[in-house]
Amino acid sequence: MKQIENIVFEFKKYVLDFKFDAGTSRGVLKKKETYLVKAYSKLFPQIVGYGEAGPLPKLSLDDVSDFEEKIKIACQELTQRKVLLSKDKIFEFVQSHIPENFPSLRFAFETALLDLLHGGERMVFDTEFVRERRPIPINGLIWMGDRGFMLEQIDKKLEEGYDCLKMKIGAIDFDQECELLEYIRSKYDQNTITLRVDANGAFAASEALGKLQRLSQYDLHSIEQPIRQGQFEEMATLCAETPIPIALDEELIGIHSLASKESLLKSIKPQYIILKPTLVGGFKSCDEWINLAEGLDIGWWITSALESNIGLNAIAQYTATFDSDMPQGLGTGQLYFNNFESPLLIETGTLVYDQTSKWEI
Structure with missing residues (x-):
């Protein structure tokens, strides 16, 4: 030490x-x-x-x-x-x-x-992800927009070889969003393409179950945060009755103590939680969430939150410390014109660390 x-x-x-x-x-x-x-x-x-x-x-x-x-x-x-x-x-x-x-x-x-x-070389955690180019499976993110823009993204992600897509919903007409999901399912069944959706709390609590029942026909892996955070009783009821596994996302923000984290998970009983180190307080906090979730048989995955390649690299290396085949949400590094040059590359639906490439900060 x-x-x-x-x-x-x-x-x-x-x-x-x-x-x-x-x-x-x-x-x-x-x-x-x-x-x-x-x-x-x-x-x-x-x-x-x-x-x-x-x-x-x-x-x-x-x-x-x-x-x-x-x-x-x-x-x-x-x-x-x-x-x-x-x-x-x-x-x-x-x-x-x-x-x-x-x-x-x-x-x-x-x-x-x-x-x-670790010597100031952008190695945050010593893992095979960095040392041996071990890939991390990730989901392809479909951003909100008009129907044409979202359709264009879907086709591009499928061409790029992703086998897990995550589509943000709640911004355009719900019928159109269902049509986009139908479009994907008309080409690929659930054994070929895993589908996730993220509502970012867009559904009213009174209508959420009906919308989840309609979405269930598309064989979805999960839906993130169907209703706005802070509605604990409504979310608990929804998690108990849902036909689609629910993943808590924004719900974890502002929950700090170990006791509060345990209370939230035990009262809501979600099927999954999603961990964003930027939003929940870093890696120590994520460790606490993961330990609690695994003890309660709740699944989890890790997601970046619009960081540059500096933050994305740290989150990816942290993710690589766990033995998980679950597709992670780590593909945001390609969003920016002026991101920092890094060894992070996306190849056929996975994130890799290419040691032959250099950092430029």
């Missing part, structure tokens, strides 16, 4: 430009503001760890107007601190110094320190 003294934290704002208007249930995104956190020792300034803090607009707990000031204060207060460089000690350090209502900051500082621990 190494102890680094005189550690320095710095940050820099970066604006990512989408290649298209990214439609979500909370509006259309054209740009994404994010912040890179650097960690290094004054004794070895050439060895630098990087992390990323990028709150999601209108969703993240730390989507606040003075976020840049908050990250500035965090970097100033933590600079010159002594840090024991081991995974567990890093997790303890971050949780004790970064407030729980700044989950993307926790994720950024965890990542920067873990990168520093």
Whole structure:
């Protein structure tokens, strides 16, 4: 275990430009503001760890107007601190110094320190994903938009070899969305293509079960967050009666303590949970969710949340520490014109780490 003294934290704002208007249930995104956190020792300034803090607009707990000031204060207060460089000690350090209502900051500082621990070479976790190019299966994401735009994406993802598609729904007419699902199923059955849908809480609680019953004819793997978060009784009833497995997503935001996490899972009893380190408070928090879920026989998978390749790389490497064949939600790195060059590549519906490619930050 190494102890680094005189550690320095710095940050820099970066604006990512989408290649298209990214439609979500909370509006259309054209740009994404994010912040890179650097960690290094004054004794070895050439060895630098990087992390990323990028709150999601209108969703993240730390989507606040003075976020840049908050990250500035965090970097100033933590600079010159002594840090024991081991995974567990890093997790303890971050949780004790970064407030729980700044989950993307926790994720950024965890990542920067873990990168520093492994020599500042963007290895956040030592896995076969990095060392041996072991692929991670991922879902192809179909963004919201008009029918023609969504149809174009579906055809492209199928041509690219994905065997798991995730379609965002709730933005256009429900009948048209069902037609798009019918289009996929007319070409590929559930044994060939796995279909997921994500409603981002778009259904009213009173109509959700009826819509789920209609969607069930398309042999869906799951539906994410069918109703708005915070409706615990309604969600519990829906999970008990649903014809389609339900995955909680936004529902996990703002649930911090281990006891609160356990209470939520035991009361709602979802079929799956979806973990986004940026939104739920980093890797330590994800570990807690996963341990609880597995103890309750609840499935899970991990998803990025519009990070640049810095954040995506960290999430992918964390995912690779688990032995899971479940397709993950790790394909957002291709969304931006000005993403950082990295060894991350998408090949036939999988994410790989190509050691022959270099990082450019």
